[in-house]
Amino acid sequence: MNRLLLGAVLLEKLALCVTAQEMLAPPGQVKFESIDYKNSLHWAAPTNSSCLQYHVQYKIYGELDWLNASNCQGIHRHHCNLSGATSDVREWYYARVRASCVATSSKSAWAMSRRFSPRWDTKISPPTVKLNLSKQGVVVQVKASRVLMRKVHNGVDNNIYVVHPGGKEEVYEVASGSRLTLTELKPRTRYCVQAQTVVPRHMKSSDRSTAECITTD
Numbered sequence: 001m002n003r004l005l006l007g008a009v010l011l012e013k014l015a016l017c018v019t020a021q022e023m024l025a026p027p028g029q030v031k032f033e034s035i036d037y038k039n040s041l042h043w044a045a046p047t048n049s050s051c052l053q054y055h056v057q058y059k060i061y062g063e064l065d066w067l068n069a070s071n072c073q074g075i076h077r078h079h080c081n082l083s084g085a086t087s088d089v090r091e092w093y094y095a096r097v098r099a100s101c102v103a104t105s106s107k108s109a110w111a112m113s114r115r116f117s118p119r120w121d122t123k124i125s126p127p128t129v130k131l132n133l134s135k136q137g138v139v140v141q142v143k144a145s146r147v148l149m150r151k152v153h154n155g156v157d158n159n160i161y162v163v164h165p166g167g168k169e170e171v172y173e174v175a176s177g178s179r180l181t182l183t184e185l186k187p188r189t190r191y192c193v194q195a196q197t198v199v200p201r202h203m204k205s206s207d208r209s210t211a212e213c214i215t216t217d
């Protein structure tokens with residue numbers, strides 16, 4: 001094939017692409033959001049047209065093939081649950097989404113996310129703290145999020161921060177689900193407790209929970 005002919009073929013292909021793809025603008029702000037290893041893709045509508053449907057694909061970093069996110073084909077909502085597709089925390093993933101409109105048989109180009117790592121990009125949610133007075137002292141019960149526990153199979157610790165009157169803070173480390181009893185506290189005194197979930201295997205931790213307070217008898 002001579003060079004001129006090749007050029008003509010390329011141009012024709014390009015023209016086809018342009019007509020097929022430029023009819024709809026691609027979705028915007030395509031990004032993963034991840035809490036406790038629950039991963040979802042979010043995007044913004046390219047126009048306010050009511051006919052828009054979205055199609056989501058994902059792939060593992062380093063692999064060639066894009067795979068269809070089976071539960072997110074032809075959807076109207078602007079998010080897709082990719083927890084199942086991106087469940088291996090050690091992998092890196094990409095996702096992409098495009099808009100289509102059946103009424104005008106038009107499609108947008110794909111809009112791609114940045115590279116996503118469940119392990120590094122997820123946010124750990126803070127645990128819940130419950131305080132209770134017993135004869136021995138203040139019983140602290142801390143529970144990490146159930147979703148997180150299921151994902152990391154109990155491989156979490158909790159740091160418990162106890163603020164004494166006057167502001168001095170003490171830190172205890174306990175396994176999730178176990179209780180800590182604070183003893184030798186001053187009577188008729190208010191103590192406040194915060195907690196933080198740690199996933200040692202992934203070197204990650206949550207923000208501190210809001211403070212729970214209790215006044216001793």
Ligand SMILES: *[C@@H]1O[C@H](CO)[C@@H](O)[C@H](O)[C@H]1NC(C)=O
Binds near residue numbers: 048049
């Ligand atoms: C949709 O967008 C058009 C053009 O930008 C605008 O004129 C119209 O008010 C919008 N409609 C709604 C419901 O936002």
Ligand SMILES: *[C@@H]1O[C@H](CO)[C@@H](O)[C@H](O)[C@H]1NC(C)=O
Binds near residue numbers: 066067068
């Ligand atoms: C993804 O879905 C599209 C449209 O339904 C189909 O043409 C394509 O072959 C699918 N790709 C894979 C890898 O299954």
Ligand SMILES: *[C@@H]1O[C@H](CO)[C@@H](O)[C@H](O)[C@H]1NC(C)=O
Binds near residue numbers: 081082083084
């Ligand atoms: C997302 O998908 C996962 C795995 O397929 C499922 O366990 C989870 O309940 C789904 N989350 C929501 C909010 O639908």
Ligand SMILES: *[C@@H]1O[C@H](CO)[C@@H](O)[C@H](O)[C@H]1NC(C)=O
Binds near residue numbers: 132133134
């Ligand atoms: C506090 O602890 C006691 C003894 O373990 C228990 O009977 C009681 O139900 C607890 N109260 C609350 C509010 O959890």
